[in-house]
Amino acid sequence: MALHLPVSTDYGVTATYHHIGAAHINWRDGGCTVILFSYVDADARAAGRQPLGSVTVVLNIADFTGPDITRAEIYNQLKQRTEWAGATDA
Numbered sequence: 001m002a003l004h005l006p007v008s009t010d011y012g013v014t015a016t017y018h019h020i021g022a023a024h025i026n027w028r029d030g031g032c033t034v035i036l037f038s039y040v041d042a043d044a045r046a047a048g049r050q051p052l053g054s055v056t057v058v059l060n061i062a063d064f065t066g067p068d069i070t071r072a073e074i075y076n077q078l079k080q081r082t083e084w085a086g087a088t089d090a
Contacts, residue, residue, distance in 0.1 A: 001075060002045075004090035007038060009052045017042045017090055021054065023074055025061060032059040034074055042090060057081070 002019040009015050015038035022035040037051035045051075059077050066073050078084045 001071060002042070002090040003036075003075060003078065003084060003087040005084060005087035009038065011052060013040060013052060015039055015052045017045055018087070019045060020071060020074060021051075023069075023071075025069060027061070030061050032061050032064075032069060032074065032077075033057075034059060034078070036078070 002017055004016055005018065006014050006016050007018070017039040018036045019039070020034055021037040024033045025031075026033070034057045036055050036057065037045075038053050038055070039045040039049060039051055057078065059074070061069065063077055063080075064073050075089065079087050
């Protein structure tokens with residue numbers, strides 16, 4: 001699973017495929033720090049290409065609705081944020 005959303009990069013290339021590379025849950029502070037890696041497309045990731053960039057996003061674990069924080073839940077929470085509005089599942 002990943003997110004599909006055209007995003008301009010510093011390299012002048014548009015990245016359309018954004019995949020969770022890491023997630024760290026801090027139960028004490030109530031945050032979930034997510035690192036998203038961005039690729040030109042899904043084929044680039046499948047081919048083992050290097051990401052064009054990455055972004056770190058901190059989510060509030062109180063906003064998660066399920067009993068467990070899953071990758072799917074994280075993607076759903078990301079889509080609720082302004083910068084990822086309009087993203088679709090890839």
